[in-house]
Amino acid sequence: MGEPIKTYEMPEVTNQRAFQIYEVQGKTIQNKTYPHETTRPHRHKYYEVCVFVNGAGRHEIDFETHLIHSNSVHFLSPGQVHLISRENDYHGYLMVFSRDFYALEANHEDLLFQMPFFNNPTLVPILNLSPADFRELHELIVQIRKEYLQWNGFTSDILRNYLQIFLIKCKQYYLRYFAEQNKTMDPHFALVQQFNALVEQQFKCIHQVQDYAHMMGLSAANLNKHVRNITGYTAGEIILDRLMLQAKRFLIYTDLSSKQIAYQLNYQDPSYFSRIFKKKTGFSPSEFRRVENEKYQH
Template identity: 75%
Template sequence: MTDPIKTYEMPEGDARTDFQIYEVQGKTIKNRTYPHETDRPHRHKYYEICVFINGAGKHEIDFASHNIHSRSVHFLSPGQVHLISRENDYHGYLMVFSRDFYALDSFQEDFLYRLPYFNNPTLIPILNLNEGDFTELLELISAIRKEYTSGKEMAEEVLRCYLQIFLVKCKQFYIHYFAEKKKTMDPHFALVQQFNALVEQQFRKIHLVQDYADMMSLSPAVLNKYVKKITGFTAGEIILDRLILQAKRYLIYTDLSNKEIAYQLSYEDPSYFSRIFRKKTGLTPSGFRKAENEKYQL
């Protein structure tokens, strides 16, 4: 089977490869340094921020379809499968960066796991902003683009600082816009974010709520209470949903067998894994792989 989902490394730019910004107009990315076609689902090994000035098209992120609205920002974490379908009047920016670029000299890589829109499958990684807030971000992007093309000494350090400001500003907007719906002002929201970050880092090997509760010095009952309060799901459901999402990714962008996928996710019994997958999705792992591959056959 030909791998239908490609994985891309950081684009190779003119000067630096660990942080890049592109202006995009129309249906396709015409910048010669951007290395891949974007008309099929794919994933990256880097972080990507999509800034949409004009709402035109759809964006599929991990099997969910989202309309692209004007004045919106979409956030993509490494490993997420996505596809942007742009229309002719599309206008926006792409900003991409590696973990190494962000964490270099700052020792703040963990901060990326505390942002509500990155590395967090329980929250939608999209901000639809009003004109004033969006203008603030565009002003930051203008400063980033100016520094990016300046060729000045210490430009990387300045860009890293601008990126930090941009991410924190987006966090501020996210918390404000979703304060009621996502309970971001609840005093236990940060605790649940900590749980989500642990799940993102450990889900392949650790499946039990008890183990996560131990890492957080909580009882399983208390952890479940707060997770349910903030997300509407139990801690066990969040762990299982993350496992199923990873299984879907393996199924559509690798040739791993069901048995091998079960092994990758620390299930000793492949048949048990298959039963769980079917119960959650309505399809067997093989059935899901076939259905997804048929969607994008040329």
């Protein structure tokens, strides 16, 4: 069985700061205040932004493996399962912050859900930049790190504003790099983001497209049309993919049986859940658990 997945809170340092930044060189994080070992996939209750100056290694995010490239930024939302495997010549920064830190004013929490790379299962949370575009973000990160290291009574407010500028610049680049292939400039993109946020909040209990459409004041047909236009998937496929992702997490990071997982996900017929899982992944739940756990035996 897989050991239960570890979920980490914000690192605890002096003043219980809800924003922290670490510079990382080489294979491991040398800073003693960083909260956890990273030899197995894990997740956080906070947001994390990984800035890769010199990319070397790979990054697993929710069972998908991505090579780490130089001049790139990876974004992690609360609850996402990930593991970074670094090589010796790796150089980068980890910036972590709580939702409350960014949402000091109520409307700022909404802004996090408007960022295409956060809380969005249909888009890749990775931004690979040209050296010229990355230089601007790198300069911001260096300034953020400098401000962080001289912490005083003004630092929280300064960092919050720097963070907002950094994320908005990332959004600008993300839309520029992916506008055509992901239709992020489509006027209905925000509506699809709203749907994704609702699915993230309700998927365990609500499986039907028409229920989400009702919550959004739309017909199921219109919701499906807009979701398919933006993502290439139907609304039902996105709901099912989110359910299957959660099933994978349960299989690898808990000792729950397939039957128990089915009930956790509001499937009243465990055999139906197993058939759907095999159709989507090519493995039965028990086969998937065995194959994935073999990756981390050593």
